[in-house]
Amino acid sequence: MSTIRFRRVASEARIFVADGFLDEDEIAAILAAAGEGTAYGAQHDGTGLHFELPLAAAPELTALQARLEAVLGFANLLGDTFRFRRYHAGEGHPPHVDCYAWSGAHLVVTAMLWLTCPAQGGETRFGRARPAALRLEPRRGRLAMWMNYGADGRPDPLAWHEGLAVAAGEKTTLTSFIYADRAVAPAFAPGLEADPAIPGVVLEA
Known part of the structure; x- marks a missing residue:
């Protein structure tokens, strides 16, 4: 795979995007391993079909982690699974910050990948990002990664986000919730400047 370019999408909130992080063969293998989630206790509610997909389900998952x-x-101390979600029309995810301890x-970093994209809707919105709220459009193979804690080790309110409802079609995401000591979170890409002109990233007026 060619070198992947990470780009920062907000000047203060530490949100990064890398297009093409997964290729078509990897996506197909992961979707095949997940199936409908019956073997993994899938549940279906207003936030879509969701379940924990173990790394052992496919070698591509182990390689991805x-x-x-x-x-x-740094290592994910609780990285045995990925969260698999499939949203249909009308389904989304309410606003929240991913700050949990176990x-x-x-949970210092959230890394979310799009496996399938809807015909309309389904953006991930960061309503408190600065200098402006922004929306990440679903793009197949795209990785979005954001830091949930600040340099002071406290939850970062700028990481507040939501999954807007799918308007048409379906959206499938695969998320790694990366757990570590809070002190390691600021180490990633401290020198990247915000890039305001990334296709599929919409800054709100």
Whole structure:
């Protein structure tokens, strides 16, 4: 795979996008491994069909987790699964910040990939990003990654986000919730400047 370029999409909130992080073969393998989630206790509610997809389900998942850890420079202490979600028309996810702790580790980074994209809607919106709220449009193979804690180790309110409802078609995402010590989160890409002109990233007026 060619070198992946990460671009920062907000000047203060630490939100990064890398297009083409997954190729078509990887996407197909992951979708095949997930199926309808019956083997993994899938649930279906207003936030779509969702379940935990274990790394053991496909070698592509193990390789993907290793690539994410290599990019960040630290290990996911609770990285045995990915969160698989499939949204149909009318389904989305309410606003929240991904700040959780488990066994002394904190959810420092959220890494979300799009496996399938809807015909309309389904953007991920960061309503408190600066200098302006922004929406990430679903793009197949795209990785969005954001830091949930600030340099002071406290939850970052600028990481507040929501999944806007799908208007037509379906959206499938695969998310790695990366747990580590809060002190390691600021280490990723501290020198990247915000890039306001990224296709599929919409800054709100």
